[in-house]
Amino acid sequence: MSDVTVSPFPEGLWSQPAVATSGIAAIDGVEPVKSIRTPARLDYTYTAGISQSRFLRGMAEGKLLGERCPKCGKVYVPSRGACPVDGIPTEEVVELPSVGTVVSFCVVNVEFTGRGIEIPYASALVVPDGADLAVFGLIQEIPHDQVRMGMRVEAKWKDPADWETSFENIEWWRPNGEPDAAYESYQEHV
Amino acid sequence: MSESDVLSAPLVVEYPFTRTVGPVQSAFFTGLREGVLVGVRMVDGGVMCPPVEYDPRTSEPLTELVEVGAAGEVTSWAWVSEPRTGNPLSTPFAWALIRLDGADTAMLHAVDAGSVDAMSTGMRVRVRWADEREGAITDIACFEPETAP
Numbered sequence: 001m002s003d004v005t006v007s008p009f010p011e012g013l014w015s016q017p018a019v020a021t022s023g024i025a026a027i028d029g030v031e032p033v034k035s036i037r038t039p040a041r042l043d044y045t046y047t048a049g050i051s052q053s054r055f056l057r058g059m060a061e062g063k064l065l066g067e068r069c070p071k072c073g074k075v076y077v078p079s080r081g082a083c084p085v086d087g088i089p090t091e092e093v094v095e096l097p098s099v100g101t102v103v104s105f106c107v108v109n110v111e112f113t114g115r116g117i118e119i120p121y122a123s124a125l126v127v128p129d130g131a132d133l134a135v136f137g138l139i140q141e142i143p144h145d146q147v148r149m150g151m152r153v154e155a156k157w158k159d160p161a162d163w164e165t166s167f168e169n170i171e172w173w174r175p176n177g178e179p180d181a182a183y184e185s186y187q188e189h190v
Numbered sequence: 191m192s193e194s195d196v197l198s199a200p201l202v203v204e205y206p207f208t209r210t211v212g213p214v215q216s217a218f219f220t221g222l223r224e225g226v227l228v229g230v231r232m233v234d235g236g237v238m239c240p241p242v243e244y245d246p247r248t249s250e251p252l253t254e255l256v257e258v259g260a261a262g263e264v265t266s267w268a269w270v271s272e273p274r275t276g277n278p279l280s281t282p283f284a285w286a287l288i289r290l291d292g293a294d295t296a297m298l299h300a301v302d303a304g305s306v307d308a309m310s311t312g313m314r315v316r317v318r319w320a321d322e323r324e325g326a327i328t329d330i331a332c333f334e335p336e337t338a339p
Contacts, residue, residue: 016243017251019213019230024257026224033219033325035210043275046201053197165197 051081054093056165062157064170066131068092074132078167098155098170100128101181103189105139105147122147126173127189134189135167141174150186152178214243217255222329225319229258229293236294259291261316261336266296269306278332284309288333300332308335 021028048056051067055078058065067079067090074083079090105124122144125134139147140156154176163169211219214230218240221228229239231254233247239258244251267286273279278300286309287296302318303309315333323329 016212016214017253019217019253019255021217021220021255024217024221024226024228024255026226026257027217027220027228030220030224032216033211033223034216035208036219036326038207038209039204040207041202041204041276044201044203045198047196047198050196053195056197 049081051079051090053165055079056167058093058095059167059169060163060165062160062163062169064096064098064128064155066094066096066128066133068094075130076133077128077131077135094130096128096130098128098157099176100126100131100135100153100173101186102139102147102149102151102153102173103127103134103186104149107144107147120144124153124173125189126153127186132188137170138172139174140172148180149190150180150183152176152181212243214241214252214255217241219325219327219329221257222327223323223325225323227258227260227290227317229256229290230254231256232294237292238295239290239293240297256292258293261314262288262290262293262296264301264309264311264313264315265289266311267301267309269309271306278328282306283332286315286333288315299327299330302332302334 055065064077066075066077067081068075069083069086069088069090070092071086071088072083074085075094075096076083076090077096081089083090102124103126105122107120107122109120111119117138122139124137124139124147126137127134139153152175153173155170156172156174158169158171218228227239228241229237230241230252231237232252233245233250237256237258241255242252265287267284269282269284270277271282273281273283277283279302281302284301284303285298286301287298289296301309301315314336316336318331318334320329320331
């Protein structure tokens with residue numbers, strides 16, 4: 001096998017052997033195609049199930065609904081319809097205040113397609129008062145570098161005219177002015 | 191709560207990948223944009239289309255590009271009676287392996303034959319180019335029988 005010409009990277013476009021296009025007039029000297037789009041797309045229909053449908057209908061009325069386990073008493077939000085510890089249905093619906101405590105957060109520095117939020121911003125897990133499970137949310141109306149564990153926040157709801165059966169009715173969470181919660185009060189969720 | 195009370199909604203998971211193509215496939219896709227089909231000569235003298243970067247038998251780099259014909263022969267096919275989202279055609283068509291004139295290997299594409307009865311192994315088909323070409327496999331709208339069905 002004889003030596004082959006290898007175009008150096010990055011001055012050359014690729015680290016693979018260079019090819020001669022001079023034999024084919026149509027592609028000789030024209031701007032070469034460098035990349036192709038190969039999107040992978042999966043179209044699903046998501047069925048929420050009975051318990052999450054209850055939760056989403058609550059959202060459409062501006063209510064944050066959890067469900068309590070009749071055995072251990074824990075309140076899950078949004079509930080999947082059963083207690084993961086005791087394996088029994090959670091049928092008692094509990095209306096929760098849309099006020100809670102930040103138990104974990106991360107500062108996002110990379111823009112996601114379609115999110116449309118100015119970076120950097122903070123995403124957080126918020127445990128609503130009276131709940132035993134955290135919900136995922138965006139933290140706004142405070143500089144991202146001041147977001148902290150234990151911070152007390154309230155939901156910023158959309159205009160009621162725009163409420164749908166969607167968790168997106170809560171646009172973000174923002175400080176509600178209360179002093180930070182003591183670590184012991186939320187350590188179970190860290 | 192009855193079954194009809196259960197909510198459902200569309201959920202789309204999409205990864206908008208873009209990938210670089212390398213010099214050999216670049217020639218192939220550039221050829222599509224310019225309306226020619228490009229293959230590559232293998233070590234044994236045969237021609238592969240679509241081209242690959244390395245010889246399938248010896249693994250040596252392949253660098254000699256060869257123009258092949260815009261028509262060829264169906265070597266294998268499967269009829270699609272109910273086209274799906276994302277298929278090249280919205281009416282029933284055949285997925286086919288097509289060995290283009292001057293090539294020794296076949297490429298996969300769609301054949302718009304109108305009816306399954308018009309399909310046969312060994313039939314002659316020709317490229318139908320897309321109206322607007324950008325350097326992608328979709329620059330070939332499909333293949334169609336050389337003689338009208």
